[in-house]
Amino acid sequence: MEPTFKKSDKIFRFTVGERVAHWSHAISFFILLFTGLGMISMFFRPAVGIVGGIDVARNIHRVVAVLFVVVFVVNLFIGEGGRNVRAWVREILAFDKKDLAHFMIFPFEFFGLHRPYPPQGKFNGGEKFNSALMITGMVCLVITGFMMWFPTAIPRVILQWAYPAHAGFALLLTAVLLAHLYLSLLHPDSNQALKGMFNGYVPAKFAYEHYEKWYYKVKSEENVKEQAKREIAADG
Amino acid sequence: MTTRKLVFTDTSLCTGCKACSVACKAWNDLPPEKTDFVTSYQVQKETTAKTWTYISFHEKFANGKMTMRMFKHQCYHCADPSCMKACSSDAIYKTESGYTLIDHDKCIGCGYCVSSCPWEVPMVDPETKKSYKCTGCIDRVENGMLPACAFTCQPGAIQFGEYNEMIKKARIRLAEVLEFYPNANLYGEKLMGGTNYVYLLLDKPDTYGLPKNPSTPWSLTLWKSVIHPLGGVAIGAAALAVIAGVASNAALGNYRAKKENAENSHMEGGE
Numbered sequence: 001m002e003p004t005f006k007k008s009d010k011i012f013r014f015t016v017g018e019r020v021a022h023w024s025h026a027i028s029f030f031i032l033l034f035t036g037l038g039m040i041s042m043f044f045r046p047a048v049g050i051v052g053g054i055d056v057a058r059n060i061h062r063v064v065a066v067l068f069v070v071v072f073v074v075n076l077f078i079g080e081g082g083r084n085v086r087a088w089v090r091e092i093l094a095f096d097k098k099d100l101a102h103f104m105i106f107p108f109e110f111f112g113l114h115r116p117y118p119p120q121g122k123f124n125g126g127e128k129f130n131s132a133l134m135i136t137g138m139v140c141l142v143i144t145g146f147m148m149w150f151p152t153a154i155p156r157v158i159l160q161w162a163y164p165a166h167a168g169f170a171l172l173l174t175a176v177l178l179a180h181l182y183l184s185l186l187h188p189d190s191n192q193a194l195k196g197m198f199n200g201y202v203p204a205k206f207a208y209e210h211y212e213k214w215y216y217k218v219k220s221e222e223n224v225k226e227q228a229k230r231e232i233a234a235d236g
Numbered sequence: 237m238t239t240r241k242l243v244f245t246d247t248s249l250c251t252g253c254k255a256c257s258v259a260c261k262a263w264n265d266l267p268p269e270k271t272d273f274v275t276s277y278q279v280q281k282e283t284t285a286k287t288w289t290y291i292s293f294h295e296k297f298a299n300g301k302m303t304m305r306m307f308k309h310q311c312y313h314c315a316d317p318s319c320m321k322a323c324s325s326d327a328i329y330k331t332e333s334g335y336t337l338i339d340h341d342k343c344i345g346c347g348y349c350v351s352s353c354p355w356e357v358p359m360v361d362p363e364t365k366k367s368y369k370c371t372g373c374i375d376r377v378e379n380g381m382l383p384a385c386a387f388t389c390q391p392g393a394i395q396f397g398e399y400n401e402m403i404k405k406a407r408i409r410l411a412e413v414l415e416f417y418p419n420a421n422l423y424g425e426k427l428m429g430g431t432n433y434v435y436l437l438l439d440k441p442d443t444y445g446l447p448k449n450p451s452t453p454w455s456l457t458l459w460k461s462v463i464h465p466l467g468g469v470a471i472g473a474a475a476l477a478v479i480a481g482v483a484s485n486a487a488l489g490n491y492r493a494k495k496e497n498a499e500n501s502h503m504e505g506g507e
Contacts, residue, residue: 054325111484111485171466179478181478
């Protein structure tokens with residue numbers, strides 16, 4: 001039976017650590033993209049004049065890249081947030097039938113048409129695919145980026161392939177970013193998720209409709225906790 | 237109108253005196269650098285931002301006889317240069333006389349040209365953060381003078397002139413030399429769209445440590461001719477999908493439904 005919701009019903013989705021991971025990536029991605037565009041095409045070269053020209057842009061690019069890697073990696077090992085970010089990676093690797101089913105109907109959802117799909121975990125098939133692309137892309141961008149920073153220390157043949165790989169992943173992830181921005185800001189259904197990235201809570205109705213499996217998992221955990229509390233109170 | 241020029245280096249005449257290397261430094265105002273022992277008479281391993289030309293020495297011992305092969309390295313001024321394709325800043329360009337030049341006002345020292353050149357010629361100066369290589373003495377040759385290296389070459393191994401005349405000369409000389417050196421060949425005429433520096437080699441290119449078929453790296457073609465345009469298409473497609481998504485959601489009334497929902501629950505005192 002479908003549960004009923006009040007508008008104010010909320011469910012906790014993202015810990016501080018998960019939000020730090022998201023926003024450190026988001027902010028650095030925009031800065032890295034802007035400062036990198038001046039290198040990818042002469043068309044964008046005049047734009048980097050805003051930060052003081054291409055030489056300054058290239059330095060910003062390096063500083064922000066290092067900051068991002070440090071913040072992201074350190075955050076990965078801090079407390080519950082870090083644990084959850086690591087769990088996110090594990091969940092992506094456990095891509096199964098229900099995820100595939102969601103991934104297949106995702107294009108319909110994207111354009112606002114609804115198709116039934118099996119109950120999803122904390123992240124649905126589409127999100128897992130997006131996350132997998134982002135993680136793979138960012139790891140490759142970081143590795144190739146450091147190669148380009150120290151070209152004389154890298155074998156020529158590898159360096160020659162690092163350049164196209166860096167440009168390719170940057171452009172691909174930018175395309176993915178556009179879709180991500182649409183889903184989080186402009187899409188009438190999925191934009192509810194954005195709240196979770198600010199204060200950690202999403203509407204319970206939204207959670208139930210989009211991540212049914214996860215919703216019941218959280219609810220049952222809450223019940224277990226409350227049960228335990230009651231028992232302790234009773235014992236006390 | 238300027239016409240295409242050619243520097244023809246006849247290595248059969250070269251004595252390995254390295255005066256070309258010195259003359260290059262003198263004319264282009266390049267400081268001397270600390271040299272190393274590489275092999276026999278050779279003290280430079282590669283071109284650098286401050287050494288635009290050097291001679292490599294290749295010893296050969298056969299039939300109880302020692303012979304020495306010499307080769308003058310510098311930028312070959314390809315007709316279809318991969319450094320120009322790789323350049324991030326449109327700083328590398330071709331002249332009508334056939335030279336490949338770097339505009340140092342535009343160069344930002346990214347080093348893309350360094351990794352793209354099949355001969356590994358251009359180098360970035362760590363101090364000025366600009367890429368440097370042989371200019372072909374463009375300032376001299378376009379004013380009716382010989383390039384510094386050709387001007388100074390005592391045995392006349394480095395020869396300069398109009399492209400067609402010099403190619404003819406090179407072919408005639410090759411025919412003469414082939415009699416004594418059956419492996420002799422012209423190096424450069426058909427490489428990278430045809431270089432502006434062509435050599436008469438006495439032996440196969442690999443004897444001199446030269447690539448037999450230098451070519452634009454696959455990775456560079458993939459990068460500039462496939463990934464860049466394809467990436468633009470992907471971003472454009474994503475932008476179109478976003479617009480289509482907003483339009484279809486609006487057409488389906490999804491935005492209105494959401495708003496009404498919100499208003500209803502407001503009236504119910506939901507929030």
